[in-house]
Amino acid sequence: KPKDHFAASDLVLATRAFIEYNPQLKKPDEAESLLETNAGFTDLQSSFDVGDVTDVVMTMKRIAVDIHQKVMERYADNPANRYILSGGGIFLVSFAAACGKIRNMLNTTSLNGALERLLKEMAKPGEDPLNLDEYQRVVGNIKTSRGKAMRRLVYDTFLRFFNGTTPHLDWADAARQMSV
Numbered sequence: 001k002p003k004d005h006f007a008a009s010d011l012v013l014a015t016r017a018f019i020e021y022n023p024q025l026k027k028p029d030e031a032e033s034l035l036e037t038n039a040g041f042t043d044l045q046s047s048f049d050v051g052d053v054t055d056v057v058m059t060m061k062r063i064a065v066d067i068h069q070k071v072m073e074r075y076a077d078n079p080a081n082r083y084i085l086s087g088g089g090i091f092l093v094s095f096a097a098a099c100g101k102i103r104n105m106l107n108t109t110s111l112n113g114a115l116e117r118l119l120k121e122m123a124k125p126g127e128d129p130l131n132l133d134e135y136q137r138v139v140g141n142i143k144t145s146r147g148k149a150m151r152r153l154v155y156d157t158f159l160r161f162f163n164g165t166t167p168h169l170d171w172a173d174a175a176r177q178m179s180v
Helices: 008-020 027-036 053-074 090-105 108-123 132-140 146-162 171-178
Strands: none
Touching: 008 053, 008 090, 053 090, 053 108, 090 108, 090 146, 108 146, 132 146, 132 171, 146 171
16 A cells, blocks of 8 residues: 555544544454454444444544644654554554544634644644654653553543643653653
8 A cells, every 4th residue: 555545444543542542443353353253244332332334434534634734744854754644553553542532621612723733733844843753762762562552552641632731743852751
Protein backbone atom coordinates (compact mmCIF):
# COMPACT_ATOMS: atom_id res chain seq x y z
CA LYS A 1 0.00 0.00 0.00
CA PRO A 2 1.20 3.55 -0.56
CA LYS A 3 2.51 5.10 2.67
CA ASP A 4 -0.11 7.86 2.63
CA HIS A 5 -2.98 5.34 2.49
CA PHE A 6 -4.45 3.49 5.43
CA ALA A 7 -4.64 -0.28 5.67
CA ALA A 8 -8.28 -1.32 5.95
CA SER A 9 -7.39 -3.38 9.02
CA ASP A 10 -5.96 -0.27 10.72
CA LEU A 11 -9.16 1.69 10.04
CA VAL A 12 -11.34 -1.13 11.38
CA LEU A 13 -9.19 -1.41 14.50
CA ALA A 14 -9.18 2.39 14.98
CA THR A 15 -12.97 2.48 14.65
CA ARG A 16 -13.33 -0.18 17.31
CA ALA A 17 -10.80 1.62 19.53
CA PHE A 18 -12.85 4.81 19.12
CA ILE A 19 -16.11 3.07 20.05
CA GLU A 20 -14.59 1.24 23.03
CA TYR A 21 -12.07 4.04 23.84
CA ASN A 22 -9.47 1.32 24.27
CA PRO A 23 -5.96 1.92 22.91
CA GLN A 24 -4.79 -1.61 23.72
CA LEU A 25 -6.54 -3.39 20.83
CA LYS A 26 -4.18 -5.45 18.67
CA LYS A 27 -4.58 -6.81 15.15
CA PRO A 28 -3.94 -10.49 15.92
CA ASP A 29 -6.46 -10.49 18.79
CA GLU A 30 -9.08 -8.75 16.68
CA ALA A 31 -8.48 -11.00 13.67
CA GLU A 32 -8.88 -14.09 15.85
CA SER A 33 -12.01 -12.63 17.43
CA LEU A 34 -13.46 -11.99 13.99
CA LEU A 35 -12.75 -15.54 12.84
CA GLU A 36 -14.05 -17.11 16.05
CA THR A 37 -17.54 -15.62 15.86
CA ASN A 38 -20.14 -17.83 14.24
CA ALA A 39 -21.61 -15.12 12.06
CA GLY A 40 -18.19 -13.83 10.96
CA PHE A 41 -18.57 -10.35 12.40
CA THR A 42 -17.22 -8.63 15.44
CA ASP A 43 -19.49 -8.54 18.47
CA LEU A 44 -18.90 -5.28 20.31
CA GLN A 45 -19.16 -5.65 24.04
CA SER A 46 -22.72 -4.88 25.05
CA SER A 47 -21.48 -2.42 27.69
CA PHE A 48 -20.32 -0.04 24.95
CA ASP A 49 -22.80 2.43 23.57
CA VAL A 50 -21.89 2.97 19.93
CA GLY A 51 -24.07 6.06 19.98
CA ASP A 52 -24.88 7.82 16.76
CA VAL A 53 -23.16 5.87 13.99
CA THR A 54 -22.94 9.09 11.99
CA ASP A 55 -20.72 10.54 14.75
CA VAL A 56 -18.43 7.52 14.53
CA VAL A 57 -18.17 7.74 10.74
CA MET A 58 -17.67 11.52 10.73
CA THR A 59 -14.94 11.33 13.38
CA MET A 60 -13.08 8.57 11.58
CA LYS A 61 -13.36 10.52 8.33
CA ARG A 62 -12.05 13.61 10.05
CA ILE A 63 -9.06 11.68 11.40
CA ALA A 64 -8.29 9.73 8.22
CA VAL A 65 -8.84 12.61 5.80
CA ASP A 66 -8.67 16.07 7.37
CA ILE A 67 -6.15 15.54 10.17
CA HIS A 68 -4.06 13.05 8.20
CA GLN A 69 -3.82 15.50 5.27
CA LYS A 70 -2.72 18.33 7.60
CA VAL A 71 -0.10 16.11 9.23
CA MET A 72 1.25 15.10 5.82
CA GLU A 73 1.42 18.75 4.72
CA ARG A 74 3.09 20.00 7.92
CA TYR A 75 5.61 17.16 8.00
CA ALA A 76 6.22 16.89 4.23
CA ASP A 77 10.01 16.83 4.71
CA ASN A 78 10.00 14.34 7.59
CA PRO A 79 8.97 10.79 6.55
CA ALA A 80 9.05 9.47 10.13
CA ASN A 81 6.35 11.94 11.13
CA ARG A 82 4.60 12.52 7.80
CA TYR A 83 3.00 9.07 7.78
CA ILE A 84 2.52 8.75 11.54
CA LEU A 85 -1.24 8.18 11.19
CA SER A 86 -1.19 5.90 8.14
CA GLY A 87 2.08 4.13 8.84
CA GLY A 88 1.24 1.24 11.07
CA GLY A 89 -1.64 1.44 13.45
CA ILE A 90 -0.34 2.05 16.98
CA PHE A 91 -0.52 5.85 16.71
CA LEU A 92 -3.82 5.83 14.78
CA VAL A 93 -5.55 3.33 17.09
CA SER A 94 -4.42 5.10 20.26
CA PHE A 95 -5.37 8.53 18.89
CA ALA A 96 -8.81 7.21 17.90
CA ALA A 97 -9.24 5.68 21.37
CA ALA A 98 -8.44 9.04 23.00
CA CYS A 99 -11.02 10.69 20.74
CA GLY A 100 -13.55 8.04 21.76
CA LYS A 101 -12.81 8.65 25.45
CA ILE A 102 -13.49 12.39 25.06
CA ARG A 103 -16.74 11.60 23.23
CA ASN A 104 -17.74 9.18 26.00
CA MET A 105 -16.77 11.41 28.95
CA LEU A 106 -18.24 14.56 27.44
CA ASN A 107 -19.95 14.46 24.03
CA THR A 108 -19.35 14.73 20.29
CA THR A 109 -19.46 18.52 20.39
CA SER A 110 -16.62 18.53 22.92
CA LEU A 111 -14.68 16.05 20.80
CA ASN A 112 -15.11 18.28 17.75
CA GLY A 113 -13.81 21.21 19.80
CA ALA A 114 -10.78 19.15 20.86
CA LEU A 115 -10.06 18.20 17.25
CA GLU A 116 -10.35 21.87 16.24
CA ARG A 117 -7.81 22.69 18.94
CA LEU A 118 -5.51 20.06 17.46
CA LEU A 119 -5.92 21.55 13.98
CA LYS A 120 -5.09 24.99 15.42
CA GLU A 121 -1.88 23.52 16.85
CA MET A 122 -1.00 22.28 13.37
CA ALA A 123 -1.64 25.73 11.93
CA LYS A 124 0.90 27.35 14.27
CA PRO A 125 4.23 28.35 12.75
CA GLY A 126 7.22 26.15 13.43
CA GLU A 127 8.61 22.93 12.08
CA ASP A 128 7.08 20.56 14.63
CA PRO A 129 3.67 21.79 15.84
CA LEU A 130 2.68 18.38 17.23
CA ASN A 131 6.02 17.89 18.96
CA LEU A 132 6.50 14.60 17.09
CA ASP A 133 10.30 14.77 17.28
CA GLU A 134 9.90 14.58 21.07
CA TYR A 135 7.47 11.68 20.57
CA GLN A 136 10.10 9.81 18.52
CA ARG A 137 12.74 10.42 21.25
CA VAL A 138 10.40 9.23 24.02
CA VAL A 139 9.45 6.12 22.03
CA GLY A 140 13.14 5.43 21.44
CA ASN A 141 13.65 5.30 25.21
CA ILE A 142 10.90 2.72 25.80
CA LYS A 143 12.66 -0.59 26.40
CA THR A 144 10.01 -2.95 27.79
CA SER A 145 6.46 -3.72 26.70
CA ARG A 146 7.02 -1.33 23.79
CA GLY A 147 3.70 -1.77 22.02
CA LYS A 148 1.63 -1.42 25.17
CA ALA A 149 3.68 1.54 26.40
CA MET A 150 3.53 3.30 23.01
CA ARG A 151 -0.24 2.87 22.81
CA ARG A 152 -0.64 4.26 26.32
CA LEU A 153 1.75 7.15 25.58
CA VAL A 154 -0.25 8.29 22.55
CA TYR A 155 -3.59 7.79 24.33
CA ASP A 156 -2.52 9.61 27.51
CA THR A 157 -0.79 12.46 25.67
CA PHE A 158 -3.83 13.22 23.51
CA LEU A 159 -6.20 12.91 26.49
CA ARG A 160 -4.09 15.35 28.50
CA PHE A 161 -4.05 17.78 25.56
CA PHE A 162 -7.78 17.39 24.83
CA ASN A 163 -8.67 17.88 28.52
CA GLY A 164 -6.55 21.03 28.72
CA THR A 165 -4.08 19.49 31.19
CA THR A 166 -1.26 20.44 28.81
CA PRO A 167 -1.24 23.40 26.38
CA HIS A 168 0.43 21.30 23.67
CA LEU A 169 1.22 17.64 23.04
CA ASP A 170 3.73 17.04 25.82
CA TRP A 171 5.01 13.52 25.14
CA ALA A 172 7.83 13.68 27.71
CA ASP A 173 5.51 14.77 30.50
CA ALA A 174 3.03 12.00 29.68
CA ALA A 175 5.91 9.50 29.70
CA ARG A 176 7.01 10.75 33.13
CA GLN A 177 3.46 10.33 34.43
CA MET A 178 3.51 6.77 33.11
CA SER A 179 7.01 6.15 34.56
CA VAL A 180 8.31 5.08 31.14
